[in-house]
Amino acid sequence: MENITSSKLFTTRQGTILLGVIAAVIAAIALIVYLNHYRKGAGANTTQVLVAQKLIQQNTTGDVIRTTPGLYKLTPFAKDQLQAGAISDPAELTGKVAVADIAGGQQLTESDFGPGSASIAGGLKKGERAVTISLGSPQAVGGQIAAGSLVDVWVAINGTNHLLFQNMYVISISGENVTLKTTTLQQPGELIQAAQTAQVWLVLRPTNGTIVRRTPTVSSKNLTSG
Numbered sequence: 001m002e003n004i005t006s007s008k009l010f011t012t013r014q015g016t017i018l019l020g021v022i023a024a025v026i027a028a029i030a031l032i033v034y035l036n037h038y039r040k041g042a043g044a045n046t047t048q049v050l051v052a053q054k055l056i057q058q059n060t061t062g063d064v065i066r067t068t069p070g071l072y073k074l075t076p077f078a079k080d081q082l083q084a085g086a087i088s089d090p091a092e093l094t095g096k097v098a099v100a101d102i103a104g105g106q107q108l109t110e111s112d113f114g115p116g117s118a119s120i121a122g123g124l125k126k127g128e129r130a131v132t133i134s135l136g137s138p139q140a141v142g143g144q145i146a147a148g149s150l151v152d153v154w155v156a157i158n159g160t161n162h163l164l165f166q167n168m169y170v171i172s173i174s175g176e177n178v179t180l181k182t183t184t185l186q187q188p189g190e191l192i193q194a195a196q197t198a199q200v201w202l203v204l205r206p207t208n209g210t211i212v213r214r215t216p217t218v219s220s221k222n223l224t225s226g
Helices: 002-011 013-044 060-067 136-141 187-197 218-223
Strands: 045-050 072-078 097-099 113-115 128-132 151-158 160-174 177-182 199-205 217-219
Touching: 060 097, 128 187, 136 199, 151 187, 160 187, 160 199, 177 187, 187 199
Parallel strands: none
Antiparallel strands: 045 072, 097 113, 128 177, 151 160, 151 199, 160 177, 160 217
16 A cells, blocks of 8 residues: 555656655755855855955055044955955054055055154155145034045135135144145145135045036025026
């Protein structure tokens, strides 16, 4: 009787379906077990390292990088994908400074950083200058600007606002004094003149923001033109 029942089980349509379901369940269990073992093995063979989430410009201090949200992310990599000297602990950045631009998506390595220097001049290239202007809190975006920020410089004079410079690098901030990096010999003089004769406002910008080729001018006419 058992042989007859088993024979019917294998020959009937319902029996074939049942066997297929059983086989699928066994295969699914085997796959789950395999994936669990694979994940455990993969986790054991990966290392979390610091990866830049956006452009980190040269001369940005390690203290700014490790304390500024969104500049880096701890990301797991297989050991054979790690860059030489890849940094896994943000504390390793303390007291250091970026010696070159670090692109978004790039692993942070020991060779990307050098000893921090108290001298601003040590971080300037040929043709670059550092100029300091005094600004109130609103003009400095309410304290949201920090060393390493990129800003646009607007000048308000005689009821009209002019975009003076774009994409300027903030070297440091001390109280109301903001030190900016200039890239031409004329820029420091223009900033000093603007600070003496008009009101200067800084506008925080993203690191990958576009450059406006035709600089805008805004006055009260723009506000009432609609």
